[in-house]
Amino acid sequence: MKSVFISGTDTDVGKTFVSRLLLQKLNKRGKRTIGFKPISAGCIETADGLRNDDALILQSASLIDAEYQHVNPIAFKPAIAPHIAAEEINQPLSLGDLQSHYEQIKQYNADLTLIEGAGGWRLPINNRGQFLSDFVIQNQIPVILVVGMRLGCLNHALLTHQAIENDQLDCVGWIANQLSCDMPYYEENLAALNKLLPAPMLAEVKFNSKPENTESSMLSTDAFDIAFDGSFS
Numbered sequence: 062m063k064s065v066f067i068s069g070t071d072t073d074v075g076k077t078f079v080s081r082l083l084l085q086k087l088n089k090r091g092k093r094t095i096g097f098k099p100i101s102a103g104c105i106e107t108a109d110g111l112r113n114d115d116a117l118i119l120q121s122a123s124l125i126d127a128e129y130q131h132v133n134p135i136a137f138k139p140a141i142a143p144h145i146a147a148e149e150i151n152q153p154l155s156l157g158d159l160q161s162h163y164e165q166i167k168q169y170n171a172d173l174t175l176i177e178g179a180g181g182w183r184l185p186i187n188n189r190g191q192f193l194s195d196f197v198i199q200n201q202i203p204v205i206l207v208v209g210m211r212l213g214c215l216n217h218a219l220l221t222h223q224a225i226e227n228d229q230l231d232c233v234g235w236i237a238n239q240l241s242c243d244m245p246y247y248e249e250n251l252a253a254l255n256k257l258l259p260a261p262m263l264a265e266v267k268f269n270s271k272p273e274n275t276e277s278s279m280l281s282t283d284a285f286d287i288a289f290d291g292s293f294s
């Protein structure tokens with residue numbers, strides 16, 4: 062059983078959008094995939110409990126049909142920093158909680174467990190100095206960095222990659238996600254990232270004006286095949 066952690070240069074950069082494409086692509090390659098969104102913030106209340114859009118997307122794009130509570134075990138209603146949401150309801154998060162939820166999703170025995178982070182790499186999970194990245198370190202999970210292509214992404218991408226490397230994790234590569242169709246100097250920014258980031262670009266995801274129709278959005282590279290046929294098969 063392999064796992065991969067999908068991080069991003071920030072919140073709202075397309076981690077879920079790209080994760081869905083990755084799951085769909087891997088399903089087509091015959092992998093039994095499962096999505097895992099350990100912590101979500103920004104949920105609606107339903108008769109069955111809180112539901113988060115990201116988790117629902119991952120759940121429906123996974124080949125394995127998993128229970129919602131296992132796909133998204135920690136859910137907060139307000140769309141705010143999760144550790145603040147947790148403190149607000151007096152239910153502080155811990156690394157131990159995250160670990161036991163991870164053990165649960167591993168029971169499904171997927172070929173690949175795709176874990177979507179929340180926010181960016183150094184997301185606090187409580188006020189005791191613990192971060193979501195500590196969970197990734199604890200489990201030595203390889204990381205894919207989604208770069209939301211917008212002004213400011215060069216700095217965010219380089220700092221995030223540096224932090225992942227400082228944490229001595231394997232950043233198997235990054236994915237450029239074109240967040241809009243009109244970013245000035247898009248190609249030049251892409252070239253700068255290719256030059257400056259010391260990890261391979263695995264794919265480029267084009268802006269898709271019909272995001273629900275995801276079939277042709279992802280242009281993968283040879284590095285993508287090497288990463289997914291090598292590290293994750």
Ligand SMILES: Nc1ncnc2c1ncn2[C@@H]1O[C@H](COP(=O)(O)OP(=O)(O)OP(=O)(O)O)[C@@H](O)[C@H]1O
Nearest residue numbers: 069072073074075076077078180239267268269272
């Ligand atoms: N390539 C794309 N083409 C069109 N729309 C996109 C693309 N990538 C992302 N979006 C849209 O941008 C928004 C943010 O994307 P997404 O929800 O995947 O970000 P995220 O990084 O997962 O955010 P969060 O931190 O909340 O988990 C969504 O509405 C999504 O549909």
Ligand SMILES: C[C@H](N)[C@H](N)CCCCCC(=O)O
Nearest residue numbers: 072102103140141142179180
């Ligand atoms: C609500 C939002 N869409 C995400 N789910 C949570 C983003 C938290 C970011 C925290 C921070 O780094 O400031």
Ligand SMILES: [Mg+2]
Nearest residue numbers: 076077115177
């Ligand atoms: Mg998301």
